[in-house]
Every structure is written in C-alpha cells, then in structure tokens.
Amino acid sequence: METRLLGNKIAILLIIFCIAMANNPRIASADSTKSRTAARTEMENAVKDFHSYANPADVRVKHLDLAWDVLFDKKILKGTAVLTIARVSSDPHAPLILDTRHLNIEQVETSLDGSKYAKTTFNLGASDPILGAPLTIQLPERVAYVRIHYSTNPDASGLQWLEPAQTAGKKQPFMFTQSEAIHARSWIPLQDTPQVRVTYTARVHTPRQLLAVMSAENDSRTPRDGDYQFRMTQAVPSYLIALAVGDLSFRPLGKRTGVYAEPPVVDKAASEFSDTEKMVETTEKLYGPYRWGRYDLLVLPPSFPYGGMENPRLTFATPTVLAGDKSLVSLVAHELAHSWSGNLVTNATWSDFWLNEGFTVYLERRILE
Numbered sequence: 140m141e142t143r144l145l146g147n148k149i150a151i152l153l154i155i156f157c158i159a160m161a162n163n164p165r166i167a168s169a170d171s172t173k174s175r176t177a178a179r180t181e182m183e184n185a186v187k188d189f190h191s192y193a194n195p196a197d198v199r200v201k202h203l204d205l206a207w208d209v210l211f212d213k214k215i216l217k218g219t220a221v222l223t224i225a226r227v228s229s230d231p232h233a234p235l236i237l238d239t240r241h242l243n244i245e246q247v248e249t250s251l252d253g254s255k256y257a258k259t260t261f262n263l264g265a266s267d268p269i270l271g272a273p274l275t276i277q278l279p280e281r282v283a284y285v286r287i288h289y290s291t292n293p294d295a296s297g298l299q300w301l302e303p304a305q306t307a308g309k310k311q312p313f314m315f316t317q318s319e320a321i322h323a324r325s326w327i328p329l330q331d332t333p334q335v336r337v338t339y340t341a342r343v344h345t346p347r348q349l350l351a352v353m354s355a356e357n358d359s360r361t362p363r364d365g366d367y368q369f370r371m372t373q374a375v376p377s378y379l380i381a382l383a384v385g386d387l388s389f390r391p392l393g394k395r396t397g398v399y400a401e402p403p404v405v406d407k408a409a410s411e412f413s414d415t416e417k418m419v420e421t422t423e424k425l426y427g428p429y430r431w432g433r434y435d436l437l438v439l440p441p442s443f444p445y446g447g448m449e450n451p452r453l454t455f456a457t458p459t460v461l462a463g464d465k466s467l468v469s470l471v472a473h474e475l476a477h478s479w480s481g482n483l484v485t486n487a488t489w490s491d492f493w494l495n496e497g498f499t500v501y502l503e504r505r506i507l508e
Contacts, residue, residue, distance in 0.1 A: 186334065186487050186488065187488070188332040188333075188334055188487075188489070189488070189490070190270065190320070190332070190488070191238055191270075191321070191330065191331055191332035192236055192238050192264075192270065192271075192272075192273035193236055193237060193238055193329075193330035193331065193332055193335065194233070194234075194235070194236040195334060196227055196228060197226070197228040197230060197233035197234075197236075198224055198225070198226055198227060198228075198233055198234070198235045198278065199224065199225050199227050199330070199335060200224055200235075200237075200329060200335060201223050201224065201225055201337060202222070202223035202337055202338045203220060203221070203222060203223075203327070203329065203337050203338075203339040203380075204220070204221040204223075204339070204340050204341075205218070205219070205221075205327065205339060205340065205341040205342070206218045206219050206341070206342045206343075207341070207343055207344065208344045209314060209343060209344065209345045209346075209351070209384050211300065211312045211314065211346065213293065214293040214298075214300040215290050215291045215292065215293060215295075216290065216291045216298070216326055217290040217291075218288075218289075218290075219286055219287060219288050219289070220286070220287045220327055220328055220329070221253075221284060221285070221286045221287075222235075222237075222284070222285045222286075222287070222329070223253075223283060224278075224282070224283060224284070224285060231280055234275050234276055234277050234278060235275075235276040235278055235285060236273050236274070236275050236276075237273070237274040237276070237328045237329055237330060237331075238270075238271060238273065238274075238324035238328070238329065238330065238331035238332075239263065239271050239273070239274045239324050239325075240266075240270075240271030240272070240295070240296065240322075240324045240325040241266075241271065241291070241292040241294060241295060241296075241325060242274075242289050242290070242292070242324075242325070242326075242328055243289055243290045243291075243292065244261065244263055244274060244287060244289050244328070245288040245289055246258065247259055247276055247285065247286070247287050247288075248286045248287075248288075249276075249278060249279055249284065249285050249286075250282065250283070250284040250285075250286065251281055251282060251283060251284075252283070252284075253284045256284075256286055257279075259276060259278070259279065260276075260277045261274060261275060261276045262274075262275045263275075269321075270321070271324050271325070274287075274328055287328050289328060291325065291326050295325040295326050296325045297316050297318050297322030297324075297325040298314065298315075298316055298325065298326050299314065299315050299316070299317065299442075300312070300313075300314050301313040301314065301315075301385075301440055301442060305440055306385065306386070306401060306440040306441075307400075307401040307403045307404050307440055307441065308401045308402060308403055311348060311349060311385060311386040312349075312385070313383075313384070313385035313386070313440050314382075314383065314385065315382070315383040315384075315385075315439055315443070315455065316380075316381050316382045316383070317444075317445070317448065317455075318377060318378045318379065318380055318381060319378040319379075319448065320378060320492070321378070321489070322378075323377040323378055323380055324377075327377070327380065329377050330377065331377045331378075332377070332488070333376040333377075333378060333485045333486055333487065333488065334376075334487055335377065336374035336375055336376050336485075337374055337375065337377070338371055338373065338374050338375075339355070339369075339370075339371045339380065340368070340369060340370050340371070341353060341355065341368070341369040341382075342366070342367070342368050342369075343366075343367045343368075343382065343384070344365060344366055344367075345367070346365060347363065347364060347365040348363070348365075349365070349384050349385055349386060349387075350367075350384070350385065350386070350387040350399075351367040351382065351383070351384045352382075352383050352384075352437060352453060353369045353371075353380075353381060353382050353383075353453065354371065354375070354379055354380060354382075354450035354451050354452055354453050355369040355371035355452060355453075356369060356371065356372075356432065356433075356452070357369070357399075357433075357435065357452070357453060359389040359397060359399075371451075373430070373431060373451065375451055375482065376485050379449070379450055379451055379482060380450075381448070381450035381453065381455065383437055383439070383455070385401065385440070386402065387399045387400065387401065387437075388400065388401070388405040390405050390406065390408070390409035392412055392413060392415045392416055393415065393419075395416070395419070395429075395432070395433045395434060396415045396416045396419060396433065396434050396435065396436075397435045397436075398412050398415075398435065398436045398437075398438060399436070399437045399438070399453075400437070400458075401438075401440065404438055404458060404461070405438075407461050407463075408436070408438045408461060411460070411461050411462070411463070411465060411468065412436055412468065412471060414465070414468065415434065415436070415471055415475075418471060418472055418475055418506055419434055421506055422475060422476065422479070422502070422506050425502075425505055425506070426479050426502065427479070429478060430478075430483065431451050431452050431478055431482070432452060433452055434452065434454070434475060434478065435452060435453050436453070436455075436456050436471065437453055437455050437456065438456050438457075438458050438461070439455055439457065439458065440458070441458055441459075443455070443456075443457045443458070446459075446470050447460075447470045447471075447473065447474040448474070449477030449478070449481060449482060451478065451482050454471070454474040454475070456470060456471070456474070457470075469503065469507055472507050473499060473500070473503040475506070476499045476502035476503045477495075477499050479502060480495065481495040481496075481498075481499055484498075
C-alpha cells in the first residue's frame with residue numbers, strides 16, 4: 140500500500156512538473172525554437188536538389204540572354220550566355236555556382252549595368268560522369284550580370300547532331316536538343332535545377348537554308364536567312380529550354396496551334412494533328428486558361444529517341460505517332476497536359492518527378508474522354 144501511494148505521489152509530481160515546464164515561456168520558447176529549426180532543416184533537406192551543384196539559395200539566376208553560332212561541321216554551339224542574377228542570401232561574398240557538363244569555358248565577365256563588362260575569376264571543378272562539373276564564379280559587389288563565353292563539345296549529351304541520311308528529307312543536316320532531366324547543363328552554363336525558373340532571349344545563327352525554332356515565341360513567317368531571334372517571357376525551368384535547327388516547313392492547325400516538320404512529312408503531320416486546337420479548348424474547360432500563347436508541335440526526324448517532350452510553346456514529337464488514323468494522338472494530349480502539370484507547376488527536384496508525370500497522365504485521360 141505504501142509503495143503504491145509513493146508511486147502515485149511521484150506520478151502526480153511528474154504531471155505537475157510537466158505542466159509547469161510546458162507553461163514556462165522560456166522553456167516553451169526554447170522548445171519552439173528547436174522545433175522551428177528542426178522543421179526548417181527538414182524542409183531544406185526535402186527541397187535540396189542533389190542533382191545540381193547550383194546555389195540558388197545564395198544567388199539566383201532570373202534571366203538568360205543567349206547567342207550561338209550553330210556549327211554543323213564541328214557539331215558544336217559557340218557563343219555567349221548572359222545571366223541576370225539576384226543575390227538571395229545576406230552573404231555579400233557568396234559566389235555564383237552553375238552546372239556544366241563538358242563545356243569549354245573561355246572567359247567570364249561581370250557587369251553592374253549590362254553594358255560595361257570586366258573579367259572575373261572562375262573555377263571549373265572536378266567533373267562527375269553524371270552531374271558534370273560546378274562552375275564557380277566570383278562576384279564583385281552589386282554585380283547584376285554575368286557573361287560567359289563558351290562552346291559545347293561534340294559529345295554534349297543534350298545536343299543531337301544528325302547527318303542528312305538520318306532525316307526524312309535526306310538533303311540537310313538536323314540538330315535538336317533534349318534538356319530533360321539534367322542535360323541543359325551540357326549546352327548552357329546555368330542553374331540546372333527545376334527549382335529555378337528563368338525567362339530568356341536567344342539569337343541563333345545557322346546555315347542560310349535551315350530554320351531554327353525554340354521553346355519560345357516562334358514566327359512561322361520569319362525569312363529563312365540564317366539569323367533568328369527568340370523571346371520567352373514566361374519563366375521556365377532549365378529542362379524546358381529547347382532548340383532545333385533543320386529543313387522545316389510549317390502548317391497552321393488553328394488560331395493558336397500549328398505544326399513544324401520536314402517538307403516530306405509536314406502535310407501528313409498536319410492531317411494527323413488536326414484536332415490539336417480542339418484539345419487545347421477541351422483542356423481549358425477542365426483546368427483553366429492556356430497560359431503559354433501558342434501551342435505548336437515539331438515533328439522530329441525518325442531518329443528522335445523519345446515519344447514526345449513538352450517544351451513550352453513547341454512540343455517535340457516523334458514521327459512514329461503519324462499512324463494515318465489518329466490512333467496515337469494521345470501523345471499530343473499528354474504533352475499538352477504538361478502545359479498545366481509540369482510546365483506551370485513543376486516538381487521541386489528530380490526525386491519528385493513522379494508528381495509531374497502522374498498528374499499529367501491523369502489530365503491526359505480526362506482530355507481523351
């Protein structure tokens with residue numbers, strides 16, 4: 140009995156002590172601080188992109204101005220990338236760290252106003268076969284622009300160079316990009332993570348007989364003169380930046396839809412994808428306005444290794460969907476659905492990629508209904 144009473148008294152004292160500690164503002168504050176710190180650490184670990192070297196928590200790229208010469212004889216892009224940056228952290232000495240893979244970095248410059256540039260120091264780190272190499276750039280105070288002179292390598296994983304024999308027309312070479320998932324770093328020095336969205340412009344010089352198109356504003360009436368300019372005013376993650384150069388023709392499909400393809404293929408493609416405008420209207424009724432302006436398709440040569448790629452404003456599609464009876468146009472519904480799930484709302488890291496594709500498959504099925 141005495142043992143039981145003693146145990147009860149100890150239990151009561153422990154309850155009173157716990158209540159007092161819980162009501163003690165200093166203790167509660169300390170526990171709350173620990174809780175907040177633990178939650179912040181958990182959140183930071185959850186959104187940390189382990190597939191990127193970039194440091195957007197310190198310095199974030201907001202805009203890209205790109206300029207290239209497309210050199211088919213050397214199978215490289217050669218030019219510049221001007222990055223508009225913003226400091227995020229309070230550390231005034233934090234460098235800018237970018238993702239690269241097999242890029243030849245010739246010179247890096249910085250500028251306060253975008254007009255006068257001065258050389259700065261940079262370091263290209265050790266190369267990993269998957270992730271590539273970090274490019275660390277020292278930033279003077281108040282710098283807002285970074286200009287990088289560089290060229291790609293013929294083995295760039297995000298660039299595919301096709302000989303004429305590999306195309307439908309058999310007369311002209313063809314080049315196209317594939318940036319998803321982490322291949323953008325093989326042709327542009329940037330923060331190659333879906334957490335960072337940028338607007339961009341580009342000026343592309345090609346052989347005169349070829350046409351360049353991008354995941355940006357494309358003018359189907361532009362003269363074929365080998366000098367093409369592009370603008371993308373909606374911010375996109377790096378994996379949605381895309382470029383293609385080849386012997387291309389265009390056919391309209393509706394007031395805001397159309398298809399680019401090689402001349403021997405373009406009419407067949409236009410017939411197969413004739414319901415594209417109706418698909419856009421159907422998806423808008425289900426999920427709200429289409430926010431990218433135009434929705435065009437690019438039918439790539441037979442050697443394109445994917446079914447489709449949802450590059451904004453210009454879906455890249457395989458010619459194998461041109462069955463002649465529209466039986467495979469579900470691919471268009473899927474890539475169009477990405478204009479909402481993926482392109483507007485994007486997975487934070489590639490560990491979360493299932494969210495992107497999972498929701499898109501659901502939207503695709505609803506569109507097809």
